[in-house]
Each structure stands twice: as structure tokens, then as C-alpha cells.
Amino acid sequence: MNYRSAMSTIPxxxxxxxxxxxxxxxxxxxxxxxxxxxxxxxxxFQITAVLNLDLExxxxxxxxxxxxxxxxxxxxxxxxxxxxxxxxxxxxxxPNFYKLVIDLFKYSQENENFKYLFxxxxxxxxxxxxxxxxxxxxxxxxxxxxxxxxxxxxxVLRAKELVSGGYIGEINSVEIAVIGGFxxxxxxxxxxxxxxxxxxGVNLISVAxxxxxxxxxxxxxxxxxxxxxxxxxxxPTQKLVDENGKLTGATKPKTAPDxxxxxxxxxxxxxxxxxxxxxxxxxxxxxxxxxxxxHGTRGDLKLEGDAGFAxxxxxxxxxxxxxxxxxxxxxxxxxxxxxxRNYNSIVGNILRLYEAIADFHFKTNPHSxxxxxxxxxxxxxxxxxxxxxxxxxxxxxxxxxxxxxxxSSLKVPGLSHLSATLDTEAPQSDG
Amino acid sequence: xxxxxxxTSLELSMSVPTFNDSHIPECLKPVYADIKTDFAAIYGRxxxxxxxxxGRVNLIGEHIDYVDFxxxxxxxxxxxxxxxxxxxxxxxxxxxxxxxxxxxxxxxxDLPLNGADISIDPSVSDWSNYFKCGLLVxxxxxxxxxxxKFEETTLGGLEVYVCGNVFTGGGLSSSAAFxxxxxxxVIRANAGKSFDVPKQELTQITAKAEHYVGVNNGGMDQxxxxxxxxxxxxxxxxxxxxxxxxxxxxxxxxxxIQFVIANTxxxxxxxxxxxxxxxxxxxxxxxxANVLSAKYGVVLQRVGNLEKGTLREFMDAYYGRYKGAxxxxxxxxxxxxxxxxxxxxxxDETLTEREGYTVQQASNAINCSVQEFTRxxxxxxxxxxxxxxLYQRAKHVFSEALRVLEALKLMTQGSFTDDxxxxxxxxxxxxxxxxxxxxxxxCSCPETDEICRIAxxxxxxxxxxxxxxxxxxxxxxxxxxxxxxxxxALAEQYYAKRxxxxxxxxEVVLVSRPDLGSCIFEVS
Numbered sequence: 010m011n012y013r014s015a016m017s018t019i020p021x022x023x024x025x026x027x028x029x030x031x032x033x034x035x036x037x038x039x040x041x042x043x044x045x046x047x048x049x050x051x052x053x054f055q056i057t058a059v060l061n062l063d064l065e066x067x068x069x070x071x072x073x074x075x076x077x078x079x080x081x082x083x084x085x086x087x088x089x090x091x092x093x094x095x096x097x098x099x100x101x102x103x104p105n106f107y108k109l110v111i112d113l114f115k116y117s118q119e120n121e122n123f124k125y126l127f128x129x130x131x132x133x134x135x136x137x138x139x140x141x142x143x144x145x146x147x148x149x150x151x152x153x154x155x156x157x158x159x160x161x162x163x164x165v166l167r168a169k170e171l172v173s174g175g176y177i178g179e180i181n182s183v184e185i186a187v188i189g190g191f192x193x194x195x196x197x198x199x200x201x202x203x204x205x206x207x208x209x210g211v212n213l214i215s216v217a218x219x220x221x222x223x224x225x226x227x228x229x230x231x232x233x234x235x236x237x238x239x240x241x242x243x244x245p246t247q248k249l250v251d252e253n254g255k256l257t258g259a260t261k262p263k264t265a266p267d268x269x270x271x272x273x274x275x276x277x278x279x280x281x282x283x284x285x286x287x288x289x290x291x292x293x294x295x296x297x298x299x300x301x302x303x304h305g306t307r308g309d310l311k312l313e314g315d316a317g318f319a320x321x322x323x324x325x326x327x328x329x330x331x332x333x334x335x336x337x338x339x340x341x342x343x344x345x346x347x348x349x350r351n352y353n354s355i356v357g358n359i360l361r362l363y364e365a366i367a368d369f370h371f372k373t374n375p376h377s378x379x380x381x382x383x384x385x386x387x388x389x390x391x392x393x394x395x396x397x398x399x400x401x402x403x404x405x406x407x408x409x410x411x412x413x414x415x416x417s418s419l420k421v422p423g424l425s426h427l428s429a430t431l432d433t434e435a436p437q438s439d440g
Numbered sequence: 441x442x443x444x445x446x447x448t449s450l451e452l453s454m455s456v457p458t459f460n461d462s463h464i465p466e467c468l469k470p471v472y473a474d475i476k477t478d479f480a481a482i483y484g485r486x487x488x489x490x491x492x493x494x495g496r497v498n499l500i501g502e503h504i505d506y507v508d509f510x511x512x513x514x515x516x517x518x519x520x521x522x523x524x525x526x527x528x529x530x531x532x533x534x535x536x537x538x539x540x541x542x543x544x545x546x547x548x549x550d551l552p553l554n555g556a557d558i559s560i561d562p563s564v565s566d567w568s569n570y571f572k573c574g575l576l577v578x579x580x581x582x583x584x585x586x587x588x589k590f591e592e593t594t595l596g597g598l599e600v601y602v603c604g605n606v607f608t609g610g611g612l613s614s615s616a617a618f619x620x621x622x623x624x625x626v627i628r629a630n631a632g633k634s635f636d637v638p639k640q641e642l643t644q645i646t647a648k649a650e651h652y653v654g655v656n657n658g659g660m661d662q663x664x665x666x667x668x669x670x671x672x673x674x675x676x677x678x679x680x681x682x683x684x685x686x687x688x689x690x691x692x693x694x695x696x697i698q699f700v701i702a703n704t705x706x707x708x709x710x711x712x713x714x715x716x717x718x719x720x721x722x723x724x725x726x727x728x729a730n731v732l733s734a735k736y737g738v739v740l741q742r743v744g745n746l747e748k749g750t751l752r753e754f755m756d757a758y759y760g761r762y763k764g765a766x767x768x769x770x771x772x773x774x775x776x777x778x779x780x781x782x783x784x785x786x787x788d789e790t791l792t793e794r795e796g797y798t799v800q801q802a803s804n805a806i807n808c809s810v811q812e813f814t815r816x817x818x819x820x821x822x823x824x825x826x827x828x829x830l831y832q833r834a835k836h837v838f839s840e841a842l843r844v845l846e847a848l849k850l851m852t853q854g855s856f857t858d859d860x861x862x863x864x865x866x867x868x869x870x871x872x873x874x875x876x877x878x879x880x881x882x883c884s885c886p887e888t889d890e891i892c893r894i895a896x897x898x899x900x901x902x903x904x905x906x907x908x909x910x911x912x913x914x915x916x917x918x919x920x921x922x923x924x925x926x927x928x929a930l931a932e933q934y935y936a937k938r939x940x941x942x943x944x945x946x947e948v949v950l951v952s953r954p955d956l957g958s959c960i961f962e963v964s
Binding site for chain 1: 532534542543544545546547548549550551552553558559560561562563564565566567651652654712715798799814818819820821822823824825826827
């Protein structure tokens with residue numbers, strides 16, 4: 010249980026001024042998630058700038074949402090120079106992200122107020138783009154946030170509490186099964202083409218695998234040491250369906266993968282992890298669309314979801330096991346089922362990211378012990394995932410592709426420096 | 441919900457009363473003046489109005505409201521007040537919350553411009569979540585009542601100052617008092633001064649508001665807070681309909697009936713300990729009802745908090761199949777006593793795993809798989825357990841429901857051979873209730889047990905926990921003449937040993953008359 014009643018959320022300082030790239034009142038992800046989240050924290054965040062390619066979109070958005078402190082923008086140059094922005098939030102299609110951020114850094118050099126950059130996962134189309142962006146941000150000395158919001162899901166945090174508290178003992182093995190959504194035999198007519206093109210970098214592997222594997226590493230407080238992967242494109246042509254799911258008769262090509270087999274071992278305890286990611290329709294008939302099944306020496310823990318996206322769905326957590334240091338031969342096992350019926354996970358997980366940013370910036374959370382130069386979350390409970398954390402997932406995705414191409418198992422490089430800075434902390438009390 | 445006038449000669453008001461500055465009840469004048477001053481000090485202007493909703497003490501009938509059995513609460517003098525200013529409609533509809541208690545830090549949030557529901561995060565323990573519960577149910581009510589105005593538009597922004605003296609986590613239902621005061625304020629702010637808020641509707645909409653923060657409660661607290669009347673306790677029924685019937689205590693010859701409330705100062709929060717305490721009990725009694733139905737081959741309707749049937753419904757189904765009852769029990773006392781006694785027999789015969797049921801055993805008893813059992817009973821609210829104590833929980837519920845009927849008989853009995861007849865009989869019911877809460881329902885705690893022991897030894901006829909338990913407050917039946925004796929004994933033998941965290945004795949031991957329910961003060 011996260012206790013916040015006594016924690017001040019109305020800071021004495023001014024709110025963080027937010028420059029929002031990609032907020033449109035009538036469409037997109039930001040209006041469904043970032044905006045309602047921010048509305049719940051008006052003392053900490055205030056939108057002062059809105060940038061869309063079309064100035065009219067920015068203007069109407071400001072009007073419709075009554076953002077009376079916000080100025081509309083249509084080009085990145087003047088937006089980057091606008092000095093009424095402390096936090097830039099970028100919620101645009103991944104293929105457009107790289108150029109935008111490069112420009113943002115380029116034209117904001119004189120802008121001293123720009124202190125935070127919050128970007129959607131993933132950081133560009135590939136590892137190279139992500140690395141460059143991470144380096145630029147790091148040189149610039151700004152705080153970065155990446156929308157690996159699964160790390161803020163109450164289910165993931167509860168799982169992490171149970172695992173790090175020793176309630177399932179040593180982890181023995183892990184199985185993951187996910188359905189990716191768009192990459193089955195059918196796809197919606199309105200769905201943009203870039204989602205299905207290999208080069209765009211937005212696909213089953215970056216989205217479904219990226220979020221889910223980051224969640225697994227976060228729960229187990231362990232990175233991978235060795236990976237092996239097979240990538241499939243057995244559905245090179247998809248049938249188009251209308252809003253009602255009816256076939257239109259038309260088809261379109263698909264170069265993005267429709268299945269991923271992944272196996273690997275976690276550094277901590279050499280734990281075997283086995284994953285199967287299915288592209289999309291038809292959905293499974295006798296199995297949930299999302300399963301993270303963790304088996305331990307003292308008990309089991311399982312996360313289940315009806316939708317495949319762990320980072321934004323309302324899950325159910327099942328736990329059965331024993332307290333650490335308890336004689337398991339005599340006492341009955343403890344069962345726990347954790348499900349919050351009314352939890353809005355689309356807004357909620359993003360809201361928790363914003364709360365974490367506010368806690369860090371305004372130092373409102375007395376329980377949080379983040380250092381001032383906090384650069385990456387690693388496996389800490391508090392804080393928020395940064396570009397450094399995102400880079401670790403990008404590296405893993407890169408290895409997945411390489412493993413497939415070379416047909417071999419690969420060691421994850423750079424582990425020595427990672428294990429030295431695992432950024433772990435004592436588990437939170439279990440209550 | 442029905443507000444019934446059948447047990448009192450007082451003509452009950454059916455809407456929430458509104459007081460103007462000029463005719464405020466004498467005893468409320470000081471707090472009213474204070475809250476107006478405090479509001480002005482914080483927001484720089486005077487409030488438009490103040491809403492007030494009291495806490496309650498439950499005299500008897502614990503942990504049976506969510507099984508639809510009747511209870512006997514009364515509203516008390518402690519209350520939550522909300523002073524409110526409505527922001528002009530050209531401003532951003534923002535809600536600012538300030539609490540007199542620094543343990544509840546200031547909050548601000550914006551309302552959705554399109555009238556959409558605000559979202560509540562039940563995994564976080566934050567006082568503003570309770571405000572949002574009240575806001576949400578009031579908004580849904582307004583949309584239904586005035587669809588043209590509220591269907592797709594935002595509610596007005598508010599500045600709110602909250603000040604309450606109901607112990608939080610004290611079992612006197614501070615959360616229900618708060619939610620009722622908030623829902624009333626939001627309705628008043630948006631529907632305007634001229635709209636009379638029906639008590640029945642306010643109770644109805646707030647009854648399950650706490651479900652949004654993950655508490656699987658019944659509707660007792662809200663009924664008591666909204667429908668309380670001066671000098672009247674309430675008989676609250678949930679079936680066939682939610683109904684509150686105010687009644688006076690019997691007039692005794694030589695003594696006056698008093699209920700003393702003593703706080704253990706052990707804080708118990710229903711949300712935070714829900715998985716092992718409150719919500720787990722709701723699950724246990726639901727499973728018990730279904731094990732009984734499976735054994736006797738009857739089918740339960742999808743009612744109750746888990747929509748899987750209740751123990752009361754099992755009683756009706758059983759009587760329908762085996763005893764030729766054509767109608768569910770209508771609340772008739774004598775009939776109820778017979779049926780509840782029969783239920784206790786069935787519990788003894790059927791729920792034989794006295795050490796508790798594992799998930800496997802419970803699934804077997806319901807004739808379903810462990811997976812089905814988990815889906816149907818365990819995924820509604822977070823729960824954590826080793827075994828489900830079906831026998832103990834069901835036995836408590838049926839016997840406690842029985843005690844409420846006996847208590848109501850005493851309360852409405854015209855005369856007694858002597859005063860002691862009432863005190864002895866009612867006190868005994870309270871003591872039995874405490875024993876059952878402690879041993880069968882396991883919702884007492886050592887501090888509660890100790891206070892009850894001290895009170896009984898010093899003039900209390902009946903002592904028990906009140907509210908959910910696991911800490912919080914206790915209630916004691918004491919004749920007026922013994923109030924001081926009980927208070928002094930508690931001071932010396934209990935409170936002297938404890939850190940009262942700045943509270944005075946008067947703040948932890950209360951003698952409250954039954955008080956008025958929700959009301960509005962219009963600031964002129």
C-alpha cells in the first residue's frame with residue numbers, strides 16, 4: 010500500500026511548466042493518458058506550450074482543453090527556444106521521434122529552463138538512434154523519463170515486493186506468453202502503415218516484448234546474461250477489417266514480425282526464462298493473452314491479463330507461497346489474489362510516472378531517497394525509468410535480432426558494469 | 441431506500457435540512473463560526489455553504505450489513521464538515537481540498553471538461569480518494585437527475601475546507617461521514633440552493649461509494665450518517681429494501697440510557713488492511729453461503745457485494761425449498777428468530793472444517809474447480825489468507841443477526857418490570873456480540889478486550905467493539921449514574937498507560953446522544 014495522505018502534493022514552488030509535443034484534443038495516445046493524468050496534478054504540472062505539425066491542431070487543443078497558460082506552436086525551432094518550458098513531453102510516432110529530439114536539443118541550447126525530457130517508449134527506431142539520444146541527453150545534463158510505465162503498475166510493484174521480500178524463495182524458472190495485438194492475420198483499415206514496416210522499429214518486438222521483458226527484469230531485479238531468439242514472419246499479407254471487425258476484402262503487405270520465440274537466462278541465479286509472443290488475431294481460446302509465470306522454491310507468482318499489454322492493462326496477480334524464514338513444513342501456504350476492479354490502468358500507470366517525477370522534483374516524498382543526480386532507476390522502487398533504463402531494453406532487443414540472424418545464443422555484453430550498479434534497495438514493507 | 445416514520449411520533453423530514461445563518465441549532469453555532477473563519481483565512485473569501493455529516497456508533501449488529509441483515513446504529517455528535525465555495529463557471533473547473541488536520545495534506549485536481557468520470561487509484565491510500573468517491577457518486581446522480589445539464593459538461597470547480605472530529609480509523613465511520621458530506625456538497629454546489637436533496641437518494645448513492653477505493657462495505661454507515669435524528673437511534677434494514685427507521689430509546693423509570701464510546705486509539709484503516717481483514721471477511725461469508733447452497737441444492741441470486749449471493753439469501757432459498765415459504769423473509773421478528781436458529785443448526789452440521797478451508801477444500805465443497813473458485817470469489821478485491829474460516833464466520837453472522845432482532849424487541853418494548861431488566865438484557869446481547877466478534881469473527885484486538893473488561897467491572901452492562909473492529913472504538917451501555925465511574929476507571933486503568941498522541945480524555949471517551957444526520961448551512 011502506497012501511503013500518500015500526509016504527503017504534500019501542492020508544492021510551495023511553481024508547477025513544472027510542460028511543453029507538450031503531440032497533444033491533440035481529438036486523437037492520439039496523449040489525450041487518453043498523459044492529459045487526464047496531468048489533470049489530476051495541476052499544482053505540479055501546467056501545460057505552457059503545445060506543439061503539433063499543424064498550428065491549427067495546437068490552437069484547437071488549447072481552446073478545447075482550456076489550457077489558458079499554453080502557447081501554440083507548429084515548428085520545433087521556436088518551441089525549443091521558448092523559455093517557459095521546464096519539462097518537454099514527447100508523444101509522437103516513434104519513426105518521427107529521432108529527428109524531433111535531435112532538433113529539440115539543437116535549438117534549445119540557449120534555453121536554460123529545459124530540465125526534463127519525458128519520451129514515450131521506444132527511443133527511436135533502433136539501438137543506434139536510442140544510444141545517440143541518450144548520449145545527447147546525458148551530455149546536456151537533463152533528467153530523462155521514458156514511458157516504461159509498466160514499472161509503475163500496482164501489480165508489477167506488488168509482484169516486485171513479494172519477490173524481493175523472499176516470499177517465493179529463489180526463482181527457479183519463468184514463462185511468459187504475450188499476444189501483441191496488430192500482427193495477426195487481420196489488421197484494422199485505419200491502422201497506420203508504419204506499424205507494419207520492419208524499418209519503423211515499432212513492432213511486436215519493440216512494443217510487446219520490450220515492455221514485458223522490462224517488467225520481468227524489474228520484478229526480478231535482474232538483467233539477462235544470455236539470450237537466444239527466433240523471429241518469424243509467417244503472415245506477409247494481412248486482411249483488412251473495418252471498425253466492426255468485418256473483412257473488407259482488401260489486403261496489405263506486412264514486413265514486421267508476427268511471432269517471437271525468446272529464451273534466456275537471468276544473471277541472478279542463472280534463471281531460465283522462456284517467452285512466446287504471438288502477433289495477434291486470432292486470439293487464444295483457452296489461455297489468457299498475457300501471462301508472466303514465475304516459479305520459486307517457496308512459491309509461485311503469476312500475472313495475468315486479458316489484453317496483451319502488461320504496461321497498460323488491468324491485471325490479476327496470483328501468489329501462493331510462504332513467508333521467508335518460516336518453517337514451510339508446518340505452516341499452511343499463504344494465498345494472495347491481488348486485483349483492483351476499478352483501477353484505470355491506461356491513465357493510472359502514467360499518472361504514477363508523473364507523481365514520481367513530481368516527488369523527485371519537489372522533494373515531496375519523504376520516503377524517497379533518490380540522489381540529486383539520479384540518472385537511472387535500475388531496480389529501485391522509487392524514482393522513474395530514464396533513458397538509461399530504456400537503453401538496456403534497446404540493447405536486449407538488438408541482441409534478439411542479432412541472435413535470430415546468426416542463429417546462435419549470445420552473451421549479453423557490458424554486464425560487469427551493470428551488476429556493479431544494480432541500483433537495488435531494500436524491499437518495501439509488505440504491510 | 442425508504443425512510444420510515446413508523447417507530448416514532450416525530451414527523452421526520454424527508455429531505456436533508458438546510459439552516460440559514462439565523463436559525464442554526466445552538467450547539468452547532470461555535471463550530472459553524474470557526475469553519476467559516478478558517479475557510480476565509482485559507483481561501484481569502486467566505487464559503488457559499490457548509491455541509492455536515494455525522495459519524496455513527498453501531499449499538500449491535502456487526503459485520504452483517506454486507507450480508508443484508510439489519511443493524512442498530514445511531515448518528516453521533518462527532519461529524520465531518522465541508523465548507524465550500526463554488527468557482528465561477530468561466531474558471532477552470534478545479535477542485536482544491538484543504539483539511540484542518542495536517543495529516544491530510546492539501547490536494548488539487550482538475551475535473552474533466554466533458555463531464556467524464558474522474559479516475560480513482562484504489563492502490564494508493566490518499567484522503568482525496570474518499571473525496572473523489574463522494575464526487576463521483578454525486579456526479580452520477582446529477583447526470584441522472586438533470587441529464588440535459590450534466591450529461592456532457594463538467595461540474596463546477598470547488599474550493600473546499602474539510603474539518604472533522606470523527607476519529608479516522610476509529611470505527612465511527614469517518615469515511616462514510618466524509619463521503620456523505622462531500623456528495624451532499626457536490627449536489628448542492630451544482631444543483632443549486634433551491635434543490636432539496638432527498639435523504640433517501642443521498643443514502644442510496646453513497647451506500648456503495650467506498651467500493652471505488654476498494655472497501656467492500658455494506659450501507660449501514662451512510663444510512664446512519666444521512667438519516668440520523670436527534671435522540672433517535674436507527675433500525676437499518678437492507679432487504680427487501682434499504683430502509684432506515686428512527687426510534688427513541690425506551691423511557692426507564694429511574695435511569696437514563698447512555699452509550700459511552702471509548703477509543704482504543706489503535707488505528708484501523710479498512711482500505712489498508714482490507715486483504716487480510718475486512719474484504720477477506722466479505723469473501724468468507726460469501727463462500728460460506730455458497731457452500732451451504734451447494735450442500736442443500738439451492739440456487740442463489742447474483743446479489744450481494746460479490747454478486748454471488750449472501751447468507752441471508754441462502755436462508756430464503758432454503759426456506760423456499762424445504763419449509764414451504766413462498767416469500768423471502770420480510771423482516772418479521774418472530775419469524776426471523778425461528779429461521780436464524782434453524783440456520784445456526786445447518787452451519788453446525790454443514791461447515792465441518794473447523795480449522796478452516798483451504799482453496800482446494802472450499803472448491804470441493806462448492807463443486808467447482810480451483811480456477812473457477814478463484815475467479816468467482818477471489819478476484820473482486822485483493823485478498824490474502826491461509827485458510828477460509830467458513831464455520832466461524834457464518835456462525836457469527838447468523839447469531840449476530842439474531843441478537844439484533846432481540847435487541848430491537850427490547851428497544852421497542854413499552855415497559856420493563858424494572859430498569860435493570862432492560863440493562864441486563866440489552867447488556868448481555870452486547871457482551872455476546874463482543875464474544876462472537878472476538879472468537880468467531882476475529883475482528884477484536886487485545887486493547888478492545890481490555891477496555892471492555894474494565895468498563896464491565898465499573899458499571900457497564902454491555903461492552904463491545906463498534907464498527908469494523910481490529911482496533912478503533914468500543915461502545916458501552918451505561919446508566920447515566922455510572923458514566924463517571926466507567927470513564928474514571930478507563931482513565932486510570934487503560935489510558936494512563938498509553939500515549940494519547942495529544943488527545944485529552946474527553947476526546948477519547950465520548951458520551952454522545954443520538955444526533956442529527958446530514959445537513960446544509962447556507963452562508964448569507
